[in-house]
Amino acid sequence: MLPSGAVIGILGGGQLGRMLAMAAARLGYLTHVYEPGSAPPAGQVAARLTTAPYEDLAALAAFARGVDVVTYEFENIPASALDAIEAICPLHPNRRALEISQDRLTEKAFLTDLGLRTAPFAAVTDAGDLARALDRIGVPAILKTRRLGYDGKGQARLASAGDAEAALAAMAGAPALLEGFVAFSREISVIAARTAAGQVVAFDPGENVHREGILRRTTVPARLSEAERAEAVRLAGRILEALDYVGVMGVELFVTARGLVVNEIAPRVHNSGHWTQNGCAVDQFEQHIRAIAGWPLGDGRRHADVMMENLIGDEIGRAAAIAAEPGAALHLYGKTEARPGRKMGHVNRVRPLGGG
Amino acid sequence: MLPSGAVIGILGGGQLGRMLAMAAARLGYLTHVYEPGSAPPAGQVAARLTTAPYEDLAALAAFARGVDVVTYEFENIPASALDAIEAICPLHPNRRALEISQDRLTEKAFLTDLGLRTAPFAAVTDAGDLARALDRIGVPAILKTRRLGYDGKGQARLASAGDAEAALAAMAGAPALLEGFVAFSREISVIAARTAAGQVVAFDPGENVHREGILRRTTVPARLSEAERAEAVRLAGRILEALDYVGVMGVELFVTARGLVVNEIAPRVHNSGHWTQNGCAVDQFEQHIRAIAGWPLGDGRRHADVMMENLIGDEIGRAAAIAAEPGAALHLYGKTEARPGRKMGHVNRVRPLGGG
Numbered sequence: 001m002l003p004s005g006a007v008i009g010i011l012g013g014g015q016l017g018r019m020l021a022m023a024a025a026r027l028g029y030l031t032h033v034y035e036p037g038s039a040p041p042a043g044q045v046a047a048r049l050t051t052a053p054y055e056d057l058a059a060l061a062a063f064a065r066g067v068d069v070v071t072y073e074f075e076n077i078p079a080s081a082l083d084a085i086e087a088i089c090p091l092h093p094n095r096r097a098l099e100i101s102q103d104r105l106t107e108k109a110f111l112t113d114l115g116l117r118t119a120p121f122a123a124v125t126d127a128g129d130l131a132r133a134l135d136r137i138g139v140p141a142i143l144k145t146r147r148l149g150y151d152g153k154g155q156a157r158l159a160s161a162g163d164a165e166a167a168l169a170a171m172a173g174a175p176a177l178l179e180g181f182v183a184f185s186r187e188i189s190v191i192a193a194r195t196a197a198g199q200v201v202a203f204d205p206g207e208n209v210h211r212e213g214i215l216r217r218t219t220v221p222a223r224l225s226e227a228e229r230a231e232a233v234r235l236a237g238r239i240l241e242a243l244d245y246v247g248v249m250g251v252e253l254f255v256t257a258r259g260l261v262v263n264e265i266a267p268r269v270h271n272s273g274h275w276t277q278n279g280c281a282v283d284q285f286e287q288h289i290r291a292i293a294g295w296p297l298g299d300g301r302r303h304a305d306v307m308m309e310n311l312i313g314d315e316i317g318r319a320a321a322i323a324a325e326p327g328a329a330l331h332l333y334g335k336t337e338a339r340p341g342r343k344m345g346h347v348n349r350v351r352p353l354g355g356g
Numbered sequence: 357m358l359p360s361g362a363v364i365g366i367l368g369g370g371q372l373g374r375m376l377a378m379a380a381a382r383l384g385y386l387t388h389v390y391e392p393g394s395a396p397p398a399g400q401v402a403a404r405l406t407t408a409p410y411e412d413l414a415a416l417a418a419f420a421r422g423v424d425v426v427t428y429e430f431e432n433i434p435a436s437a438l439d440a441i442e443a444i445c446p447l448h449p450n451r452r453a454l455e456i457s458q459d460r461l462t463e464k465a466f467l468t469d470l471g472l473r474t475a476p477f478a479a480v481t482d483a484g485d486l487a488r489a490l491d492r493i494g495v496p497a498i499l500k501t502r503r504l505g506y507d508g509k510g511q512a513r514l515a516s517a518g519d520a521e522a523a524l525a526a527m528a529g530a531p532a533l534l535e536g537f538v539a540f541s542r543e544i545s546v547i548a549a550r551t552a553a554g555q556v557v558a559f560d561p562g563e564n565v566h567r568e569g570i571l572r573r574t575t576v577p578a579r580l581s582e583a584e585r586a587e588a589v590r591l592a593g594r595i596l597e598a599l600d601y602v603g604v605m606g607v608e609l610f611v612t613a614r615g616l617v618v619n620e621i622a623p624r625v626h627n628s629g630h631w632t633q634n635g636c637a638v639d640q641f642e643q644h645i646r647a648i649a650g651w652p653l654g655d656g657r658r659h660a661d662v663m664m665e666n667l668i669g670d671e672i673g674r675a676a677a678i679a680a681e682p683g684a685a686l687h688l689y690g691k692t693e694a695r696p697g698r699k700m701g702h703v704n705r706v707r708p709l710g711g712g
Contacts, residue, residue: 335384
């Protein structure tokens with residue numbers, strides 16, 4: 001277990017890094033945030049901030065020498081940056097989890113190899129691939145770049161085969177995959193954690209509502225049968241174990257008549273786990289810090305029902321009104337400019353367990 | 357209402373300042389901590405830290421010029437320091453609340469003038485005063501310096517009149533007051549907040565257990581009748597209103613057969629309010645920031661039962677074992693040296709509302 005006063009390095013200075021830094025502080029740790037952009041939200045609450053690009057290997061090495069463990073708030077970190085860090089300091093979660101989640105095709109192949117169900121998919125590099133994939137998968141479908149992409153970027157929907165040319169053009173030559181749609185009744189996610197010793201703990205699945213590719217709301221409890229709930233948790237555990245994972249992972253799932261289908265995995269704390277801040281004794285951020293610092297995990301039990309709502313762009317203007325609502329817990333990210341689509345904060349609306 | 361990105365100045369860099377800084381961050385504010393000691397716990401999570409004594413009026417003025425409002429985590433701040441700040445920047449809670457709580461005699465006089473009950477008391481400056489006070493109040497009694505004093509320091513117990521000389525010597529010439537003991541069944545406290553507009557909100561009273569003058573545990577709900585609960589909250593509201601108070605105050609009370617007796621007031625967030633971090637949507641730290649930054653107050657309702665226990669000195673060694681308990685929420689203060697009597701952290705043990 002890392003001793004009190006140890007330093008946790010965090011790659012990425014956004015709101016996830018910010019909430020990780022506050023959770024680390026609650027366990028007595030100092031944090032050092034590494035972020036290319038200026039004035040990052042996480043820098044406001046970290047003991048130390050390095051402002052440098054991920055291509056600056058000397059800055060990364062200096063960062064790694066000053067911390068006891070490194071983690072990250074997002075998965076699209078260049079391999080060279082990770083090499084520079086791992087030469088000096090432990091990195092959690094591990095490279096395999098990152099590599100799998102950095103590539104949608106690799107991720108889907110990993111999941112199906114585990115025997116889990118995903119949307120139908122096919123690799124697409126040219127018009128011929130796309131035509132064959134459309135033949136097999138049908139429409140509607142969605143063409144996505146294999147790498148990068150976040151909150152709906154780098155994606156093109158195909159309502160008919162006639163959309164193929166435009167969709168392929170939108171990929172700008174990047175390797176892609178075509179995904180079929182899944183007929184689902186609802187979207188849920190499981191936030192689960194694993195320690196190096198193999199302890200696995202999952203929070204109660206949350207039910208998600210997305211709009212324009214961005215998460216808007218997560219509600220716990222999700223409307224699930226006991227069998228679905230157990231299956232969701234079991235499935236997340238299988239993924240963590242297969243990756244020898246250390247830390248918190250977000251697993252997004254579709255609920256279908258034929259069972260659960262994995263949408264995607266994120267090797268980090270996840271927006272759909274923000275409800276845990278006000279519904280559990282140990283939230284997803286602290287759970288992640290516990291895992292990477294060698295603590296026992298919290299038990300994940302809920303002591304309250306919660307509805308989490310993101311405050312996006314100028315919705316932040318509603319913060320004062322929300323603050324006056326009974327049971328509303330605000331979490332703002334310290335961003336001063338409210339650009340459209342930008343996550344500015346969230347609110348957890350809390351009710352006693354099973355209450356009215 | 358202070359806009360997002362505004363800077364909140366905090367005098368004092370201990371654990372209360374630290375938890376205030378994290379609450380300010382949740383509302384989108386930056387914090388600047390002013391603390392004479394090196395490497396203060398609050399500095400680890402603040403956007404900025406000034407290390408300078410309270411006698412350095414130039415440093416205080418520079419601090420005040422860089423912030424939008426100033427608050428404090430402890431009440432024994434020199435008047436000259438407050439003058440330097442108030443010449444530049446608003447200070448909350450106000451000077452009157454500070455002056456009253458800095459002097460035990462003034463505080464008792466203020467409370468009795470409000471018609472509230474306190475322990476019997478008398479001013480003591482010399483042996484003649486003390487003899488007359490002992491005649492009137494009797495023994496056992498406790499002699500306390502009027503000013504300073506924290507967690508049992510600057511106090512001497514008198515089991516009989518024969519202890520008078522030693523007790524007076526322990527005051528080292530400082531003006532003092534003699535307090536009689538109050539026969540009480542339990543100690544409780546009310547954490548209440550008031551805004552500049554006069555909105556007052558109290559959290560549910562907590563039941564406290566002290567040992568050697570240091571708070572060990574606070575439990576909510578406290579074992580109180582509905583009438584006692586209502587009276588405790590009403591009484592706290594009267595104190596806040598009489599002081600035109602802005603911020604959070606801790607009011608310690610004795611429960612006696614003849615009603616509630618005020619033990620002392622603290623014009624700040626209070627150790628006995630730490631349970632709110634895991635029992636309410638808005639905790640005492642955020643409630644304080646809301647009040648001084650012009651937000652509406654949170655409603656103060658509990659959504660869970662909580663038992664808060666301080667981790668003092670080497671009790672911090674139990675942190676890992678506590679972390680493995682179901683429902684245990686740890687809050688460590690980032691102090692590396694565990695001296696005897698030093699508050700190193702606390703744990704909130706959370707259970708669903710009214711649960712078993």
